[in-house]
Amino acid sequence: MKILILGAKGSLGQTFVDLYSDHEVSAWDRQELDITDENLAHDHITELAPKLIINCAGYNNVDQAEDEREAADSINGYAVGFIARAADEIGAILVSYSTGQVFDGGNASGYNEDDETRPVNAYGKSKLLGEMELQEKAEKYYLIRTCWLYGQPAAGKKSFTDIMLDLAAGHQPINAVTDEFGKPTFVVDLAQATRALIEERKPFGIYHLTNSGVASRYDWAKEIFAIKKMKVNLQAMDASFFERKAKRPKYEVLNNTKFIELRPWTEALKEYLNT
Numbered sequence: 001m002k003i004l005i006l007g008a009k010g011s012l013g014q015t016f017v018d019l020y021s022d023h024e025v026s027a028w029d030r031q032e033l034d035i036t037d038e039n040l041a042h043d044h045i046t047e048l049a050p051k052l053i054i055n056c057a058g059y060n061n062v063d064q065a066e067d068e069r070e071a072a073d074s075i076n077g078y079a080v081g082f083i084a085r086a087a088d089e090i091g092a093i094l095v096s097y098s099t100g101q102v103f104d105g106g107n108a109s110g111y112n113e114d115d116e117t118r119p120v121n122a123y124g125k126s127k128l129l130g131e132m133e134l135q136e137k138a139e140k141y142y143l144i145r146t147c148w149l150y151g152q153p154a155a156g157k158k159s160f161t162d163i164m165l166d167l168a169a170g171h172q173p174i175n176a177v178t179d180e181f182g183k184p185t186f187v188v189d190l191a192q193a194t195r196a197l198i199e200e201r202k203p204f205g206i207y208h209l210t211n212s213g214v215a216s217r218y219d220w221a222k223e224i225f226a227i228k229k230m231k232v233n234l235q236a237m238d239a240s241f242f243e244r245k246a247k248r249p250k251y252e253v254l255n256n257t258k259f260i261e262l263r264p265w266t267e268a269l270k271e272y273l274n275t
């Protein structure tokens with residue numbers, strides 16, 4: 001099958017390039033196609049005519065998005081609509097990723113796929129714009145919300161897992177937040193679950209795919225150091241201790257009610273850190 005992966009140099013994008021090595025894959029990042037250029041996106045995508053498009057491109061700097069709303073809306077929002085229109089024209093299936101930050105995060109029991117969205121920051125608003133563009137312009141789509149990704153790092157960008165390991169190497173105390181919660185998710189598990197969703201021909205629509213189990217950043221850091229058997233001075237802090245531009249949802253907890261549950265986050269983390 002002819003597959004197009006967008007954002008192919010990112011953490012999730014690279015993982016898909018490896019996962020689909022048994023298919024005819026075109027791996028495009030910003031250099032091959034700037035997805036915010038509507039005409040270019042239309043012409044390049046319709047000319048290639050893939051059967052499946054996996055959009056892993058994104059603007060992911062949550063704090064910077066507060067000052068760069070236009071850039072965030074353009075990449076996470078309108079560009080998704082450009083890709084969706086082209087996908088629809090050629091009859092391709094389109095997969096695109098969103099975030100738990102489209103919800104306000106006030107509900108400790110988490111959010112189901114059809115719960116009401118209400119983002120609390122510019123990043124969440126830009127991703128919600130992309131969700132609306134996708135649903136309006138594409139017919140055959142999987143809109144996958146996910147959370148706290150880590151895996152092979154993209155150039156110049158490190159995930160929380162790798163940042164913690166770097167900090168630990170500096171032998172300084174490390175502060176981590178105890179009162180915000182999410183689901184740390186290994187990009188390999190996310191990519192495999194996405195492929196399964198497509199191959200099982202699940203109905204098009206919204207899915208929540210994350211590793212299972214809930215953690216704070218403090219829990220996540222503690223588990224990293226336990227797996228790596230590192231002695232680290234890890235300090236538990238309230239979120240209010242950190243000065244950050246963007247507000248964060250307290251419970252970025254996505255409930256998966258429509259597809260198979262992914263393995264616990266601790267198991268996935270162990271595999272990532274031990275291989």
Ligand SMILES: NC(=O)c1ccc[n+]([C@@H]2O[C@H](COP(=O)([O-])OP(=O)(O)OC[C@H]3O[C@@H](n4cnc5c(N)ncnc54)[C@H](OP(=O)(O)O)[C@@H]3O)[C@@H](O)[C@H]2O)c1
Nearest residue numbers: 007009010011012030034035057058097099146148149154
């Ligand atoms: N990371 C997370 O914790 C997280 C959580 C929830 C959802 N998501 C979503 O999951 C998806 C994959 O995330 P990720 O962590 O793999 O992202 P990533 O590592 O930041 O990769 C994104 C890729 O998209 C590229 N890109 C950005 N703007 C582009 C443009 N205008 N045209 C073409 N390519 C462009 C980036 O290139 P540059 O490096 O040049 O910008 C980068 O290679 C994204 O949709 C993201 O929003 C991520």
